[in-house]
Amino acid sequence: MAGSGGLPGGAGGSQGTVGGPGAALRASRAPLLFAALVLGAYCLCALPGRCPPAGRVPAPAPARAEPPRASRSPGAPGLPVASGSGRRRFPQALIVGVKKGGTRALLEFLRLHPDIRALGSEPHFFDRCYERGLAWYRSLMPRTLDGQITLEKTPSYFVTREAPRRIHSMSPATKLIVVVRNPVTRAISDYAQTLSKTPGLPSFGALAFRRGLGPVDTAWSAVRIGLYAQHLDNWLRHFPLSRFLFVSGERLVSDPAGELGRVQDFLGLKRVVTDKHFYFNATKGFPCLKKAQGSGRPHCLGKSKGRPHPRVPEAVVQRLRAFYRPFNRKFYQMTGQDFGWD
Ligand code: A3P
Numbered sequence: 001m002a003g004s005g006g007l008p009g010g011a012g013g014s015q016g017t018v019g020g021p022g023a024a025l026r027a028s029r030a031p032l033l034f035a036a037l038v039l040g041a042y043c044l045c046a047l048p049g050r051c052p053p054a055g056r057v058p059a060p061a062p063a064r065a066e067p068p069r070a071s072r073s074p075g076a077p078g079l080p081v082a083s084g085s086g087r088r089r090f091p092q093a094l095i096v097g098v099k100k101g102g103t104r105a106l107l108e109f110l111r112l113h114p115d116i117r118a119l120g121s122e123p124h125f126f127d128r129c130y131e132r133g134l135a136w137y138r139s140l141m142p143r144t145l146d147g148q149i150t151l152e153k154t155p156s157y158f159v160t161r162e163a164p165r166r167i168h169s170m171s172p173a174t175k176l177i178v179v180v181r182n183p184v185t186r187a188i189s190d191y192a193q194t195l196s197k198t199p200g201l202p203s204f205g206a207l208a209f210r211r212g213l214g215p216v217d218t219a220w221s222a223v224r225i226g227l228y229a230q231h232l233d234n235w236l237r238h239f240p241l242s243r244f245l246f247v248s249g250e251r252l253v254s255d256p257a258g259e260l261g262r263v264q265d266f267l268g269l270k271r272v273v274t275d276k277h278f279y280f281n282a283t284k285g286f287p288c289l290k291k292a293q294g295s296g297r298p299h300c301l302g303k304s305k306g307r308p309h310p311r312v313p314e315a316v317v318q319r320l321r322a323f324y325r326p327f328n329r330k331f332y333q334m335t336g337q338d339f340g341w342d
Pocket of ligand 1: 098099100101102103104105155189190192249252253286287288301304305306307308
């Protein structure tokens with residue numbers, strides 16, 4: 001039994017044969033130590049992020065170095081404009097959530113619209129960097145002309161308690177877009193992302209439930225983020241429902257042009273991004289762009305978007321689905337939209 005319970009790769013085996021009882025004890029503790037190390041690394045990753053030092057936050061948006069676009073105001077094609085002109089403004093619209101909902105896809109697709117100028121990276125201003133002040137925030141934004149919309153996306157805003165009040169004090173007219181996805185699939189997607197950075201993580205089921213198959217662990221962020229009704233409740237203290245658009249993460253995959261149509265209407269823009277912009281890439285298994293913004297070549301999202309999910313036992317999925325059901329129903333009532341997750 002020399003290597004049983006030891007670490008793979010021979011280290012445990014050699015300890016078991018030459019080290020006596022002390023070494024055997026050390027070997028039997030090795031898996032525990034390893035698990036503790038993995039959990040420690042995971043906890044560090046899962047801590048709410050801090051605002052990065054000034055050099056590492058998104059640099060103020062440069063003037064666009066592209067050929068002039070053929071549009072100046074919504075729905076006014078044919079009027080060329082000089083690149084790099086315009087002013088930096090606060091965003092009139094924000095994609096505030098949810099993590100792993102499909103927020104990157106939505107942002108990339110919206111950027112095709114000539115009347116949208118979006119920040120490429122996530123500034124995390126209303127959750128992590130608020131103390132830097134509004135002037136700093138505005139300095140990050142791309143320049144826009146009258147009639148163009150400034151947009152940024154930071155999915156953690158949706159679950160940040162202070163974000164609605166802070167955004168309201170920037171402008172109560174801000175339009176808020178939330179991409180939502182079946183909370184069970186979203187949680188598994190979130191877990192898959194963490195697992196890709198922390199190999200050896202405990203199983204999804206072990207993290208989702210306390211004490212084996214005990215109560216659902218709502219303190220685990222992968223579970224907590226999916227309590228959409230609770231988070232929305234906090235937002236509705238500051239903004240009326242009419243200020244929100246809820247995008248179905250599922251339809252964003254099955255019918256991207258349809259969802260993009262709704263978003264363009266909500267933003268008061270002409271429907272410029274339509275089904276002629278998309279094709280289904282069978283290798284990726286997702287819709288991709290026929291021509292990416294800027295390059296003109298076909299473009300799919302990167303490897304971290306649409307990654308394979310680990311297999312989760314059906315019993316775990318069913319328990320979690322049952323857990324979310326009342327929250328989902330409440331969310332459908334609050335939004336007046338049935339997302340069909342149940
Ligand atoms: P998975 O990687 O779990 O499939 P976010 O950008 O908010 O982090 O969301 C990531 C999710 O966007 C992906 O989760 C994927 O399902 C979804 N998605 C939606 N449309 C997509 C597209 N056209 N290409 C790739 N992923 C897309």
